[in-house]
Amino acid sequence: MIPDEPGVGRRYLQETRYRRESLGEPGPAYPRVPRYKEYPEAPQRLPLETAPRDPSDLWACLRERRSLRQYRERPLSLEELAALLWAAQGVTLASHNFLFRTAPSAGALYPVETYLAAHRVTGLDQGIWHLHIPDFTLELVAAGDCRQALAAAGLGQNFLGTGAAVFIWTGVLNRAMAKYRERAIRYIFLDAGHICQNLMLAATALGLGCCPVGAFFDHEVEQLVQVDGREEVALYLAAVGAVG
Numbered sequence: 001m002i003p004d005e006p007g008v009g010r011r012y013l014q015e016t017r018y019r020r021e022s023l024g025e026p027g028p029a030y031p032r033v034p035r036y037k038e039y040p041e042a043p044q045r046l047p048l049e050t051a052p053r054d055p056s057d058l059w060a061c062l063r064e065r066r067s068l069r070q071y072r073e074r075p076l077s078l079e080e081l082a083a084l085l086w087a088a089q090g091v092t093l094a095s096h097n098f099l100f101r102t103a104p105s106a107g108a109l110y111p112v113e114t115y116l117a118a119h120r121v122t123g124l125d126q127g128i129w130h131l132h133i134p135d136f137t138l139e140l141v142a143a144g145d146c147r148q149a150l151a152a153a154g155l156g157q158n159f160l161g162t163g164a165a166v167f168i169w170t171g172v173l174n175r176a177m178a179k180y181r182e183r184a185i186r187y188i189f190l191d192a193g194h195i196c197q198n199l200m201l202a203a204t205a206l207g208l209g210c211c212p213v214g215a216f217f218d219h220e221v222e223q224l225v226q227v228d229g230r231e232e233v234a235l236y237l238a239a240v241g242a243v244g
């Protein structure tokens with residue numbers, strides 16, 4: 001049955017359209033929040049290095065990229081992980097107080113935070129890690145094996161526990177809403193999409209498997225990465241692991 005009234009999704013799209021007659025009208029002020037999230041008290045910090053890599057054929061990666069959900073036991077190396085993190089959110093230009101990244105972001109605000117559930121990465125303890133952007137460093141948020149919890153949070157999708165690692169992206173809403181107000185929500189999801197595609201192409205270039213995941217219990221994912229689910233919300237996941 002087609003609903004009479006538009007649902008929240010349609011109303012959101014209508015209410016956040018830019019219109020010539022109202023563009024620039026004053027609206028509510030949203031609090032400004034720090035540009036970068038950092039865990040200064042993290043019990044472990046691991047600076048990452050990105051070694052220069054052989055050029056891969058972008059066109060071949062585009063052609064060969066697939067969502068792959070079956071992974072081998074082989075752990076990821078730290079070098080592979082660093083390359084994947086760099087592809088997702090590496091800094092490629094520091095200019096005018098901005099740290100520009102491999103993926104575009106509306107207003108260069110970068111409201112998307114990258115966390116990693118490390119299941120099998122050589123040299124990295126199991127647990128939830130956060131990527132600190134300015135130092136390209138992983139910060140330990142919570143130690144321990146979260147394979148089962150993550151697969152359960154992902155509606156029982158097993159590959160979230162059998163992959164070597166799972167990228168978890170959250171959105172810090174006010175970082176973008178302070179500028180774009182309600183329309184920012186559109187941009188935050190677009191940002192996450194760009195980031196995930198970078199990750200998938202990098203995984204393809206490295207001969208690894210990757211699968212994006214949008215189906216998850218938001219609250220359970222937010223609990224795992226220890227964010228409040230109001231100001232910082234779960235957006236998107238991607239499992240990675242060895243294949244072939």
Ligand SMILES: Cc1cc2nc3c(=O)[nH]c(=O)nc-3n(C[C@H](O)[C@H](O)[C@H](O)COP(=O)(O)O)c2cc1C
Nearest residue numbers: 065066067068069154157211212213214215216236
């Ligand atoms: C926003 C989004 C959410 C997705 N969520 C899931 C998911 O929860 N589980 C899953 O197995 N695949 C998920 N996928 C992967 C799609 O099923 C996959 O991209 C699609 O079947 C096309 O296949 P391809 O990526 O190999 O080209 C998602 C993809 C996108 C873009």
